[in-house]
Amino acid sequence: MKFSGKRRKFLTETARTAAGVGVAALMMGFYTRQSRALPADAIRPPGAIDEDSFLGACIRCGLCVIDCPYETLSLAAAGDDVALGTPYFTARNIPCEMCQDIPCIKACPTGALDHGLEKIDDARMGLAVVIDQEACIAFQGLRCEVCFNICPIRGKAIDLDYRHNARSGKHALFIPIVHSDACTGCGKCEQACILEQAAIKVMPLSLAKGQMQGHYRLGWEEKEKAGGSLIDTEDKHEYNLPSGSRYDYEGEGLIPGEGNDVPFSDNPLDTLNGLKEGM
Amino acid sequence: MANSKAVQPGTDAIAAKGWIAAHKWLILRRISQLGILGLFLLGPLAGIWIIKGNLASSLTLDVLPLTDPYVLIQSVLAGQRPIQTAITGAVIITVFYLLVGGRTYCSWLCPINIITDAAAWLRNKLSLKGGATFSKNSRFWLLGVTLLLALMSGTIAWELVNPVSMVFRGLIFGMGMAWGIVLAIFLLDLLVSKRAWCGSLCPVGAFYSLLGHTSLLRVSAAHRENCNDCMDCFVVCPEHQVIKPALKEIPTGTGPVILFSQCTNCGRCIDVCSENVFQFDFRFNNTKTTSVANKHEVLS
Ligand code: SF4
Ligand code: SF4
Ligand code: SF4
Ligand code: SF4
Ligand code: SF4
Numbered sequence: 001m002k003f004s005g006k007r008r009k010f011l012t013e014t015a016r017t018a019a020g021v022g023v024a025a026l027m028m029g030f031y032t033r034q035s036r037a038l039p040a041d042a043i044r045p046p047g048a049i050d051e052d053s054f055l056g057a058c059i060r061c062g063l064c065v066i067d068c069p070y071e072t073l074s075l076a077a078a079g080d081d082v083a084l085g086t087p088y089f090t091a092r093n094i095p096c097e098m099c100q101d102i103p104c105i106k107a108c109p110t111g112a113l114d115h116g117l118e119k120i121d122d123a124r125m126g127l128a129v130v131i132d133q134e135a136c137i138a139f140q141g142l143r144c145e146v147c148f149n150i151c152p153i154r155g156k157a158i159d160l161d162y163r164h165n166a167r168s169g170k171h172a173l174f175i176p177i178v179h180s181d182a183c184t185g186c187g188k189c190e191q192a193c194i195l196e197q198a199a200i201k202v203m204p205l206s207l208a209k210g211q212m213q214g215h216y217r218l219g220w221e222e223k224e225k226a227g228g229s230l231i232d233t234e235d236k237h238e239y240n241l242p243s244g245s246r247y248d249y250e251g252e253g254l255i256p257g258e259g260n261d262v263p264f265s266d267n268p269l270d271t272l273n274g275l276k277e278g279m
Numbered sequence: 280m281a282n283s284k285a286v287q288p289g290t291d292a293i294a295a296k297g298w299i300a301a302h303k304w305l306i307l308r309r310i311s312q313l314g315i316l317g318l319f320l321l322g323p324l325a326g327i328w329i330i331k332g333n334l335a336s337s338l339t340l341d342v343l344p345l346t347d348p349y350v351l352i353q354s355v356l357a358g359q360r361p362i363q364t365a366i367t368g369a370v371i372i373t374v375f376y377l378l379v380g381g382r383t384y385c386s387w388l389c390p391i392n393i394i395t396d397a398a399a400w401l402r403n404k405l406s407l408k409g410g411a412t413f414s415k416n417s418r419f420w421l422l423g424v425t426l427l428l429a430l431m432s433g434t435i436a437w438e439l440v441n442p443v444s445m446v447f448r449g450l451i452f453g454m455g456m457a458w459g460i461v462l463a464i465f466l467l468d469l470l471v472s473k474r475a476w477c478g479s480l481c482p483v484g485a486f487y488s489l490l491g492h493t494s495l496l497r498v499s500a501a502h503r504e505n506c507n508d509c510m511d512c513f514v515v516c517p518e519h520q521v522i523k524p525a526l527k528e529i530p531t532g533t534g535p536v537i538l539f540s541q542c543t544n545c546g547r548c549i550d551v552c553s554e555n556v557f558q559f560d561f562r563f564n565n566t567k568t569t570s571v572a573n574k575h576e577v578l579s
Contacts (some may be wrong), residue, residue: 013414014414016414017416017420018420021421021424024421025427025428028425028428028436028437028439029432029436031436031439032428032432032434032439033432035439052433053358055433055434056357056358056359056429056433056435057354059335059351059365059438060438060444060448061332061333061336061346062332062333062448062451062452063332063336063337063338066322066323067331074452075448075452076455077454077455078449078454078455078456078459078460079455083434084438084439085445107338109344109346109362109364109365110354110361110364111360111361115362
């Protein structure tokens with residue numbers, strides 16, 4: 001088959017365009033994949049739907065940014081690590097003040113920010129985590145509690161846990177504990193942390209949260225639900241103790257370096273073999 | 280001025296009508312482009328909130344929502360159900376461009392247009408010729424790619440690289456490295472190919488061109504019998520292929536109205552014509568004038 005000059009030109013032209021467009025499409029495709037990754041310190045506004053959907057729903061208009069009275073939010077500019085044009089904030093710089101009327105969501109013309117979110121306390125922008133217990137001075141026995149005091153919903157989202165100070169032997173530690181069922185991830189605590197690098201940081205929920213396997217049951221909770229023990233209580237409860245330690249059942253607890261009157265050797269194989277013998 | 284290459288198009292028109300009249304629509308367009316950008320900037324810069332947002336979606340005087348239908352379609356393809364505000368805004372914009380011509384977006388609103396116009400002007404001034412050629416259809420293919428990517432990735436992928444929104448949004452919310460894109464497009468149009476970006480590649484322009492396919496407001500070579508073949512309109516027009524049928528095909532009975540939706544309604548052809556051949560007109564004025572032209576032929 002022979003092509004006339006005109007037809008040939010048309011075909012080469014089309015092929016050339018298709019090839020060029022194909023390359024552009026591939027490059028855009030790869031770039032799209034890459035830019036899905038959100039840096040851990042970039043927090044989406046309250047009510048933001050899950051990240052994958054967010055990138056399909058947010059049309060990058062910036063209305064949320066404009067209506068935030070605290071200038072918390074910004075739109076990612078070209079060259080930022082956050083997907084171009086999408087709103088985010090960095091808690092350490094300007095956290096979310098948890099406005100009761102949530103103007104950022106009201107401003108959003110799309111479903112990128114969930115208009116069903118009515119109470120700011122139900123927002124889950126992330127989760128605060130005391131991520132460096134070596135640096136947090138509360139763990140050294142010093143009084144701080146700044147993160148606790150700054151929290152707009154302290155007592156629910158963050159508590160102080162009083163613990164024994166083993167170093168001094170007579171003081172208490174006031175340990176900040178964040179509760180994931182209440183923390184909104186507003187980042188006020190991270191911003192307020194007095195350290196040069198915050199020891200408490202808001203992390204994306206996907207990074208911060210662990211999750212038990214669905215079939216795990218906690219015995220004491222099940223017991224409470226059932227109104228009594230679900231198994232026959234054992235005659236004698238046995239503990240696997242570290243070698244060279246003793247357990248005082250009357251309240252002293254684990255006593256290291258004091259004889260070994262447990263019925264187990266420190267070699268677990270002996271225990272297993274012993275069981276076999278007993279059978 | 281068909282005989283002198285170095286002379287800028289419109290020289291005759293300036294001589295005939297004066298500089299202002301020979302740049303009337305250009306000036307009005309720049310006022311429109313910069314004015315609208317200025318309105319958006321008044322809020323962040325001066326605290327005067329007339330329009331909030333950017334071209335993707337905006338809120339005027341706290342009541343009028345406007346949404347770019349192109350970005351909304353991508354969002355829908357990405358699997359998101361738009362809420363009422365966005366739909367209302369997109370319908371208003373769609374109706375507007377159905378009336379005034381889709382690519383009016385290009386020449387009266389888009390910030391990139393100022394850059395590509397500047398590149399075309401300089402290219403002409405320096406008499407730069409040749410370079411690569413891109414098929415004028417590439418933009419429609421690329422438009423398809425952006426829609427397909429949204430569908431496949433579930434994200435508005437095109438918005439990660441779209442120079443139009445990147446620059447307009449950047450000017451309001453922070454440019455970052457978007458100046459690089461501005462420079463790249465300028466150099467592309469100046470050195471690689473004439474009118475490469477807006478004339479061949481930009482999917483935004485392609486979308487609005489399709490949107491304005493049957494638009495009411497058109498440019499018409501109403502007085503085409505006065506054309507003195509200076510070719511200035513062809514040189515200055517960003518989509519020069521749209522002019523010829525309306526201007527030159529009187530014998531075939533083609534009407535004087537430029538019906539190609541690629542025409543950006545920029546009005547530069549009106550400006551640079553010393554013989555006042557062109558004017559803004561309505562699409563339906565085509566047949567009427569055609570019959571006049573036909574009568575002309577019958578009479579002669
Ligand atoms: S809740 Fe208030 S402070 Fe927080 S992002 Fe929204 S508008 Fe800004
Ligand atoms: S208002 Fe909504 S659509 Fe606009 S930038 Fe913010 S999240 Fe995105
Ligand atoms: S991020 Fe910090 S301040 Fe905000 S709710 Fe959680 S614990 Fe409180
Ligand atoms: S073709 Fe694209 S870049 Fe050019 S003016 Fe139109 S929208 Fe803007
Ligand atoms: S035909 Fe005239 S109005 Fe249309 S794009 Fe060309 S110069 Fe502009």
